[in-house]
Each structure stands twice: as structure tokens, then as C-alpha cells.
Amino acid sequence: MMIGVFKILKKSVSVITLSSVIFFLVITSNDEQKAWSQLVLDLRPLPSSIEEGQVLEFSGSVTLEGQPLSGLTVVIKDAITGQPIGPTVSDSNGEFHFNWITIYQNEPYEFFAELSTSGAVPARSETYEVTVTPPVGEETTPAPESRTDSDSEVNSNPTSEETGTTPETSSEFQGEANYINPDLFLLITVLVGAAAAYVIYKSRRHTARPVIEIRGGLD
Amino acid sequence: MSLDELIPVIKKELFQVLEQTITNKQDVVKLEAVSTTLNWYKEAAEQNMDFSNLSNKIANTIIDNVVEPMVEPLLEDIQLKIENDRAEVRFNTSPFKSELRPYVEFVKKINNADVAKIKIKFQINSDLQIRDIQVKHVEKNTTINFGNLEGFIGISIININTPLADYEDSISLGSKGFSFPLPSVNL
Numbered sequence: 545m546m547i548g549v550f551k552i553l554k555k556s557v558s559v560i561t562l563s564s565v566i567f568f569l570v571i572t573s574n575d576e577q578k579a580w581s582q583l584v585l586d587l588r589p590l591p592s593s594i595e596e597g598q599v600l601e602f603s604g605s606v607t608l609e610g611q612p613l614s615g616l617t618v619v620i621k622d623a624i625t626g627q628p629i630g631p632t633v634s635d636s637n638g639e640f641h642f643n644w645i646t647i648y649q650n651e652p653y654e655f656f657a658e659l660s661t662s663g664a665v666p667a668r669s670e671t672y673e674v675t676v677t678p679p680v681g682e683e684t685t686p687a688p689e690s691r692t693d694s695d696s697e698v699n700s701n702p703t704s705e706e707t708g709t710t711p712e713t714s715s716e717f718q719g720e721a722n723y724i725n726p727d728l729f730l731l732i733t734v735l736v737g738a739a740a741a742y743v744i745y746k747s748r749r750h751t752a753r754p755v756i757e758i759r760g761g762l763d
Numbered sequence: 764m765s766l767d768e769l770i771p772v773i774k775k776e777l778f779q780v781l782e783q784t785i786t787n788k789q790d791v792v793k794l795e796a797v798s799t800t801l802n803w804y805k806e807a808a809e810q811n812m813d814f815s816n817l818s819n820k821i822a823n824t825i826i827d828n829v830v831e832p833m834v835e836p837l838l839e840d841i842q843l844k845i846e847n848d849r850a851e852v853r854f855n856t857s858p859f860k861s862e863l864r865p866y867v868e869f870v871k872k873i874n875n876a877d878v879a880k881i882k883i884k885f886q887i888n889s890d891l892q893i894r895d896i897q898v899k900h901v902e903k904n905t906t907i908n909f910g911n912l913e914g915f916i917g918i919s920i921i922n923i924n925t926p927l928a929d930y931e932d933s934i935s936l937g938s939k940g941f942s943f944p945l946p947s948v949n950l
Contacts, residue, residue, distance in 0.1 A: 608806075611806060612806070613806060613878075614799060614802050615802075615879040615881070615926045617879070617926050633926045636798075753806065753808050754807050754873050755807055755871075756800075756807050756869055756872070757870040758867065758868070758869055759824075759868040760824035760827060760867050761828055761865065761866055762828050762832070762863060762866075
């Protein structure tokens, strides 16, 4: 009986230590990334095709934790050449607008919006493919292989189909579960729950809001 | 108390002169740079930031940068006269005119990175004089009654730089004459 209690205590101490290390790593490592991950630069979908000489309207919004951010310079770029098409600035609602008169080229364009700042702000919108067609009546140079579903191709995020456990691992886990003392299992559950609650609390407390700094000097 | 310790007293008085001048000019609140800055503070969850708080911050920042170059020549003048006159003496400093161009920059930072800036450049014209300074040397003790700091300060905006544009228009915020007493000290 005493040995059993000692084993449980020993395991509990290990679990608490491990949990503490995990808390620390989770909480301290990604504070900055958390802030950036909440900065959203949204470029509204563009038409997949437009005639040369027509106005292509770019619009979207910049938000941080769902709140609009004003006065940020947004640059529209062509992903293929890396060249900026034009800058614009987000208004008091965090909205930005930019009009561009289209120019025909053989290849489709791939447009995205990016924040232009002095700091390293990794904010970039989704990319949209736009084919600029020559004006009606003009001869067209056949465009090489057109990409049909622009969004799905350009924004192809590899999706993992690897799921959960195999029958083998399940049976192994079953065996392990039988071995663990129910009290210890409860303790682990409580600790994991507490860890999750603390992480949620910290992430809510962590403010990614902008800070306004005032500087002065003489010219 | 040394002469340098007069500077905080002068800063406090001139701050009020400057803040009143800025706050009384209601056209300033209509400036796009000011409304954008107020909007930034709102985004930063500083809900209590209004135009009067903002002009307070602007005046503070300007004062921190202009008072020393504005009054140091006056204090040097006093120092010189005290050292040269070893008896009881009463004098004024020479008037000192200055034209300084302080700027105030509001920087929006996200995660310690500057993401946007608004820079307002001012011109401060001043003509200052410390009048009626009385110095008494009694044995090894020197008592100075600094009299009054008198003069005027004129302030105008000469340039505004926002993320969208650069405005070069000069906007006069006004000028204000003043006179306030300075403390007596034993050196």
C-alpha cells in the first residue's frame, strides 16, 4: 500500500514538473507571434479576368484583434515580379482602397497586399490571380496554360490527411490506461485543464493593441 | 539651489502658456493629423484621450525640448553679472530672442515595431528677459531674488507629415505675453 502511494506521489511530482515546463514554454515563447497572428490584412477577392484599360479596384481592411487600424500604409504587389502596383493608407475604419488601370500581359497577374512599415511586420494578404485580357477586337496572343481556380491554386495550403491514431497505437494506449492509477489520471486531467485555462487567461490578458509613443526633438 | 534649478520652475510656467495657446486654437482639432492621432489613441484603448489631453502631451514634449536653449543664455548672463559684482546689485538680463523648431512625433507601435508615424513640426519664437534681479553678498552668503521672467512666446505649425501626405502650410497658433515671478534663493 505504502509503495503504491509513493509511486503515485512520484508520478504526480513528475507530471507537475513536466506541466510547469510546458506552461513556461507555451506562455513565454510565443507572446510576440501571438500579437502578429492577430493582425489581419484582408484583401477582398479580385475578379479572375478583366479587360485591359479597365479599373481594377483593390479594397480590404487592416484589423488587430478585430479592431480596425488606421493610418497604416498598404502596398499592393504583383507576386510574380515582386513589383509594387501602388500604395494606399488605411482609413479610420481600417479600410483601404486602391484603383489600378489594367495593362495587358500574356501571363496572369498574382496580386496581394502587404503592410509597408519600418518594423518587421509579417502581415500579408491572400494572393489573387487576375488575367488581363486585351480589349475586344484586338488579336490575342494565346496565354500559356491558364490556371482555372485561382484561389485554390495560389493559396494552396497543403492539408494534412494524417489523422489520429492507428489501431495499433490505440491498443497500446488502452494497455497504458489500464496501468495508470485513476487518481493519477484525474490529477493529470486537472493539471492539463489548469494549464489550458491559464494559457487562455494569459492570451486574453496579452494585449496586442497598438501603443502610441510620443517623441520630440529639435530640428 | 543653483541657477540650473530654475529651469523646472520656468518649464512649469511656460508649459501653461504654451498649452493654453494650443488649446485655445480650436482650428488645430480639425487637422487631419490631430484627428488621426486621437483615433490611434482610441485604437490603443486610451479612451480618455481627448484634444485637451493631446495638447497637454504636445506642450509637454515641446517644453522639454525648447526651454533649455531658450533660457540658458539668460542664466549665463546672470552668472556673469553675479561673478563680476561682489556687492549688492540690481539688474536685468539682456533680452534674448530665439527661434526654435521643435517637433512632436506620434508613433503607432505594434509589438515594438513602428507601423505608422505622424510628425508635427512647430516654430517657437520667443523674446525673454529676466528683470529686476537683486543680488546681495553678505560675507560668504549670496542671496538672489530672481525677479520676473517676462516676454512672449509665439507658436506656429510649419509642417505636418502623415502616412498619407506632407503638408508644408504654416498655421499660426498665436502668441502670448507673460510675466511671472521667479523664486529667491541662497547660493
